[in-house]
Each structure stands twice: as C-alpha cells, then as structure tokens.
Amino acid sequence: MPHQPIHAQINPPARLLMGPGPISADPRVLRAMSAQLVGQYDPAMSAYMVETMALYREVFRTANQHTLLVDGTSRAGIEAALVSLLEPGDRVLVPVFGRFGHLLVEIAERCGAEVHTVAVPWGEVVDAEQVERAVVAVRPKVLAVVQGDTSTTMCQPLADLGEVCRRHGVLFYCDATASLGGNAFEADAWGLDIATAGLQKCLGGPSGSAPITISPRAAEVIEGRRHVEAGLTEESDEPRGTRIASNYFDLAMVMDYWGPRRLNHHTEATTMLYGARECARLLVEEGLDQAVERHRLHGTAMLAGVAGLGLGVFGDPAHKMNNVVAVEIPGSLGAAGGERVRAALLADFGIEIGTSFGPLHGRVWRIGTMGHNARRDAVLTTLAALEQVMRAEGVPVTAGGGVGAAREVYQGVAA
Numbered sequence: 001m002p003h004q005p006i007h008a009q010i011n012p013p014a015r016l017l018m019g020p021g022p023i024s025a026d027p028r029v030l031r032a033m034s035a036q037l038v039g040q041y042d043p044a045m046s047a048y049m050v051e052t053m054a055l056y057r058e059v060f061r062t063a064n065q066h067t068l069l070v071d072g073t074s075r076a077g078i079e080a081a082l083v084s085l086l087e088p089g090d091r092v093l094v095p096v097f098g099r100f101g102h103l104l105v106e107i108a109e110r111c112g113a114e115v116h117t118v119a120v121p122w123g124e125v126v127d128a129e130q131v132e133r134a135v136v137a138v139r140p141k142v143l144a145v146v147q148g149d150t151s152t153t154m155c156q157p158l159a160d161l162g163e164v165c166r167r168h169g170v171l172f173y174c175d176a177t178a179s180l181g182g183n184a185f186e187a188d189a190w191g192l193d194i195a196t197a198g199l200q201k202c203l204g205g206p207s208g209s210a211p212i213t214i215s216p217r218a219a220e221v222i223e224g225r226r227h228v229e230a231g232l233t234e235e236s237d238e239p240r241g242t243r244i245a246s247n248y249f250d251l252a253m254v255m256d257y258w259g260p261r262r263l264n265h266h267t268e269a270t271t272m273l274y275g276a277r278e279c280a281r282l283l284v285e286e287g288l289d290q291a292v293e294r295h296r297l298h299g300t301a302m303l304a305g306v307a308g309l310g311l312g313v314f315g316d317p318a319h320k321m322n323n324v325v326a327v328e329i330p331g332s333l334g335a336a337g338g339e340r341v342r343a344a345l346l347a348d349f350g351i352e353i354g355t356s357f358g359p360l361h362g363r364v365w366r367i368g369t370m371g372h373n374a375r376r377d378a379v380l381t382t383l384a385a386l387e388q389v390m391r392a393e394g395v396p397v398t399a400g401g402g403v404g405a406a407r408e409v410y411q412g413v414a415a
C-alpha cells in the first residue's frame with residue numbers, strides 16, 4: 001500500500017483580519033477553547049451553561065430567562081428563530097436594506113411564510129413610519145429586521161420599530177450578528193422578542209455559536225408548538241400546535257435542553273460554549289457601554305484615516321455601524337485593481353480587508369474595526385499598509401494622510 005501523505009500540523013500564517021468578519025479572535029477566547037471537555041450532564045457543564053445564560057443576558061441587555069446558545073454559525077440562530085416562530089402561511093414583514101435582509105426573506109420563505117418586504121436603496125436604513133404603514137397593510141405575525149447589515153455598513157435604528165410592533169401586536173425579531181457588542185443594543189428597552197448573534201464580529205470569537213435571547217411572549221408562541229421527541233421521557237408530553245419544521249432548530253426543544261428539565265436534544269458543542277462564554281466575559285468585564293465606545297473610537301479613526309487618504313466612503317454617515325466602513329475603490333483602479341490591492345495587503349502585510357456583494361461588488365472594500373481588532377495599532381497599521389499598496393498601484397494618495405488623520409482622532413485618548 002502506498003503511503004498516504006500526512007499533512008503538516010495546522011500552522012496558519014500570521015494574519016490581521018480587518019474585514020467585515022471574521023476577525024482575529026481574542027487570545028483569551030482561544031485559550032478558553034483549548035480547555036478539556038466535560039460530559040454534557042457533568043455538574044460543571046450545567047454550571048457553565050447557567051453562567052453563559054447569565055452573561056448573555058447582560059450582553060443582550062435583557063432579563064429574558066431563555067437566553068442561550070444555538071450551536072452553529074449566526075445563520076443557525078436566524079433559522080432557529082424564524083422556523084420556531086413561523087408556521088406555513090404566517091405573514092412576516094422584512095425591511096430589506098442589504099444582503100442580510102434578503103437572507104431573512106429567503107429563510108422565512110423556506111419556513112413557508114408569506115413574506116412581505118419594505119425595501120430601500122443600499123446605503124440607507126428604513127424609516128419607522130414606512131414600516132408602520134406596511135405593518136398596518138400586511139398585519140404580519142413577525143417583523144424581522146437586521147440591525148447592522150455588513151453588506152452596506154448601515155445600522156438600523158430599532159427603538160421606534162419596537163414601538164410599532166407593540167402598537168400592532170407584532171413579534172419583533174432582530175439579527176444582531178454584526179452589530180452586537182460594538183453598537184448600542186437594548187433587547188428589553190427596545191421591545192425585542194428574539195435577537196440572535198454570532199461570535200465572529202464585535203464579540204471577538206470564532207464563528208460557530210449563535211447566542212440568542214427569547215422574550216416570554218415569544219417563548220409562549222414557541223412552547224405552543226412543543227413536540228417532544230419520542231423516547232426521551234417516560235411521561236408523554238402532549239404535543240401542541242403545528243410541529244416546528246426543523247428538529248435541530250426547534251427552540252421549544254432547545255429551551256428544554258438549556259432549562260431546568262435539561263431534556264436531551266443535541267450534544268452541546270462544548271468547545272464553542274467555552275469560547276462563547278469567554279466572549280461574553282470579555283464584554284461584561286469591559287462594560288457594554290465601554291465596548292461600544294471603543295468600537296466608536298476606532299471606527300471613527302478608520303473613517304478619518306481612509307478620508308485622509310483621499311478615499312470616499314459609501315452610505316449614509318448618520319447611520320453607519322461603528323465597526324465597519326465601506327471604502328469606495330478609486331475609479332482608476334476598477335474592480336480588478338481593487339482585488340489587486342486586497343491581494344497585496346494580504347501577501348505583503350498579512351492584512352485581510354473585505355470585498356463586497358451584489359450592487360457594491362467591485363465598488364467598495366469593507367474594512368472592519370471590531371472585537372479584538374478594534375485597537376489603535378490595528379487601525380494605524382492597516383492605514384499605513386493601504387497607503388503603500390495603493391501607491392504601488394499608481395493611486396495618488398496623500399502621503400501619511402491616513403495615519404495622520406487617524407492619529408488626530410486618537411489625540412488626547414489614552415492608548
């Protein structure tokens with residue numbers, strides 16, 4: 001038998017991930033994830049789960065008992081929320097202002113829902129009055145909205161939408177994957193019924209776990225569809241309502257798994273739980289307001305820096321997310337030149353910045369300042385490298401303009 005080649009141990013190249021996510025994980029999170037496993041019903045594991053729930057209540061700013069993790073990347077959280085709330089034929093309203101609004105539409109359609117949208121051009125956010133008019137016309141069961149849409153960098157204000165939902169008895173779902181931890185988020189004060197997130201943006205972890213919080217009102221709707229798997233308990237749980245169309249994302253069962261019954265469902269992804277718990281610990285230790293302020297500071301410095309290089313910025317500045325900026329690729333470079341700049345940043349500096357989707361593809365780069373990389377040195381290094389790479393491409397950038405403008409933002413702020 002010929003020898004199979006044995007590949008080398010994983011040893012990734014040094015990278016500074018300055019795109020729209022994933023970003024370089026906080027070393028503390030990576031250390032937590034290297035801890036040994038315990039069994040999923042070990043008292044230590046149950047304690048970690050309870051602690052993780054308490055930590056994420058603080059991160060989401062909620063008193064919701066049902067605040068837990070869905071195993072899988074952020075879209076696992078989105079699917080769990082929508083498939084557990086929506087029955088075939090239910091009406092859902094989705095404001096669409098970027099790629100991830102389209103994702104909510106697509107997932108809701110797969111749930112068999114009747115999907116209605118309010119669309120605005122990319123680079124804008126929706127207006128609460130516009131949404132209220134649509135709510136009155138459609139009478140949806142659920143309003144599903146993205147908070148920070150990384151495809152456009154816009155951050156949708158949510159408080160007014162929460163009031164609209166309350167006035168009209170609509171359940172309010174939000175995808176806060178890209179914004180949580182780096183932009184203000186108030187699950188209870190803004191009247192959210194379900195919010196979901198991921199670790200790989202402002203939470204400073206790897207993708208693979210989706211924190212979720214579920215209000216008592218939403219939990220009641222979900223528990224009204226409770227069908228416990230056969231063979232789990234001796235007493236028979238009376239099935240209720242229409243069975244949720246996914247087993248893995250059945251939040252009624254996931255809530256029972258995380259709740260006092262600890263009813264078996266999936267095998268908890270222990271290593272991801274360690275990581276998610278550490279992400280929340282980092283944020284709670286720093287303070288949520290302080291973390292948002294850190295993202296605002298470094299986002300402002302990056303924005304000033306790209307402007308200082310003479311580059312334009314896409315989208316309504318009044319609604320830009322703190323943690324990502326869409327930088328217009330100079331016309332002289334074109335889409336191909338834009339890709340050459342990204343490739344040279346990676347090859348020569350080990351820095352990754354993002355490309356973009358849909359109508360913005362080839363028109364903007366997306367540069368993130370989030371989680372572990374919302375730091376002064378990461379911002380200044382990226383700007384210095386971008387200047388050099390663009391100069392090599394023949395773009396007449398202002399010498400030192402990027403780093404200089406960013407440093408002005410940092411003036412007087414302790415490093």
Ligand SMILES: Cc1ncc(COP(=O)(O)O)c(C=O)c1O
Nearest residue numbers: 073074075100150177178198207
């Ligand atoms: C706003 C938003 N929603 C959902 C997702 C999907 O997340 P994941 O790739 O972790 O499933 C992303 C990823 O970039 C995102 O930015």
